[in-house]
Amino acid sequence: MxxxxxxxxxxxxxxxxxxxxxxxxxxxxxxxxxxxxxxxxxxxxxxxxxxxxxxxxxxxxxxxxxxxxxxxxxxxxxxxxxxxxxxxxxxxxxxxxxxxxxxxxxxxxxxxxxxxxxxxxxxxxxxxxxxxxxGVNTEVFAPAPSDIFGTGDQKLIGCFGRVRHMKGAHHFVDAMCELLPDHPDYTAIIMGRITPDNAAYAEELKQRIATADLTDRILFKDELPLTEMPRAYNALSLYVAPSLLEGFGLTPLEALSCAVPVVATDVGAFRDFVSQDCGEIVPKDDGGALAASIRTMLARDLPAMGTAGRTRVQAEFGxxxxxxxxxxxxxxxxxxx
Structure with a gap:
């Protein structure tokens, strides 16, 4: 220029x-x-x-x-x-x-x-x-087949972002430890950077997972480049945002744009775009409510909810x-x- x-x-x-x-x-x-x-x-x-x-x-x-x-x-x-x-x-x-x-x-x-x-x-x-x-670029964050995590036929529940306390990863791990034994067709993905100051926190999460004998079904994945994020969302059946504090919070919006339904805490702008037809909002820092909401969502028509979410994002949050x-x-x- x-x-x-x-x-x-x-x-x-x-x-x-x-x-x-x-x-x-x-x-x-x-x-x-x-x-x-x-x-x-x-x-x-x-x-x-x-x-x-x-x-x-x-x-x-x-x-x-x-x-x-x-x-x-x-x-x-x-x-x-x-x-x-x-x-x-x-x-x-x-x-x-x-x-x-x-x-x-x-x-x-x-x-x-x-x-x-x-x-x-x-x-x-x-x-x-x-x-x-x-807003989110709905042409880039759009539905498409993806097996970027290499988990084959397993359905995936994802939680993306830096692995730290304020992102609520501990509540996600606890919910997965409770729910996955009842849902053998699902695997959980925790994807994000672990900084040195959060290494002890991440290790504690891994110990909880090992104690629950779920090391092969709650997987930690390294942060991906921005260009690969649409493929990451498209590998999921459900996205979970368990944050304790957010400013706006783009990841649930990006997931919805990829036609992936969402469970999110009541922080940031999540309530503005996660509605009952495409997901659920739960109180922040309430692990029991998060697990109960995910359990409810797994019994619903997730593809139909994802379609409703994408329609809303296209109409209001482009x-x-x-x-x-x-x-x-x-x-x-x-x-x-």
Missing amino acids: PNDDIDVIAPNLNRRLSGVTATVISLVPLQARKVGITATGVALPDGLPFTPLWKLPFLKRRLRVWHARRNNEMLLGILLRSLGLMRLKLVFTSSSPRKRGGLTNWMTSKMDAIVATTPVNATVMPGTPVLIPH LEREADALVALYRHLLGQT
């Missing part, structure tokens, strides 16, 4: 795969059809419109939008503008349901626009945020909606509307 055509800069300043990184990678190609946008930073795939960080101050001087999604990205945008290195309108999107501390509030006060992704998120954001929910709303915000800030 010629430098003169860049209207919007989308930084990604975290090397770890996260929901924020996935959002940038998914949104930028769609937005590039409608506005001059470039990504910058680290851990971004080839093929994405991209400008190295070091080149940004040397772009032709004109007004641009800097869309931050993390504190360090806010700070860099503030510095670039305050030091006179770039003319910027600053945007910050956050999905966190928690109130922010002093430094974050100070940085947020310097933003020209604030975007919240859920009504709950909006109530803890300073100022007057614009509500723009996340990524195109999010992209269009953000592009409209960018154009407003740039005086193009």
Whole structure:
């Protein structure tokens, strides 16, 4: 993309795969059809419109939008503008349901626009945020045959994300230890990164599984690249999101887009898109309720529920909606509307 055509800069300043990184990678190609946008930073795939960080101050001087999604990205945008290195309108999107501390509030006060992704998120954001929910690319996350986990004829129940306490993996393991003996045709998949600080937690989970004599039916799998995630969801019959805390929470939405029904805790935006025709919502941090809900779901018509879930995602939560709303915000800030 010629430098003169860049209207919007989308930084990604975290090397770890996260929901924020996935959002940038998914949104930028769609937005590039409608506005001059470039990504910058680290851990971004080839093929994405991209400008190295070091080149940004040397772009032709004109007004641009800097869309931050993390504190360090806010700070860099503030510095670039305050030091006179770039003319910027600053945007910050956050999905966190928690109130922010002093430094974050100070940085947020310097933003020209604030975007919240859920009504709950909006109530803890300073100022007057614009509500723009996340979406999912329903063409990429679409039903297709998959045996990516190599489990043959076994039906799969999946739980994806970093293996740590706040993701509720212990409740998922306990539920599977209770339910799988009664459902010999099912295997459970726990897929996600185990960081060194969570190694003891993961080992405890594996010991629980071994005690239940289910090591061959509750399987730990390494984190997959983003490009392989649709295949991961499509291998499942049921997806479980047992989180104790989420900002928005994309994984249940991605599962539903692949026509996989969902059991999820009542956190983040899960309640907004998991309805009774495509899944169940249970109280957070309630292992008994989670196990009971999964048991109920296994007795229902899971393929029909998955179809209903995909229909809802296509109608209400397509990524195109999010992209269009953000592009409209960018154009407003740039005086193009």
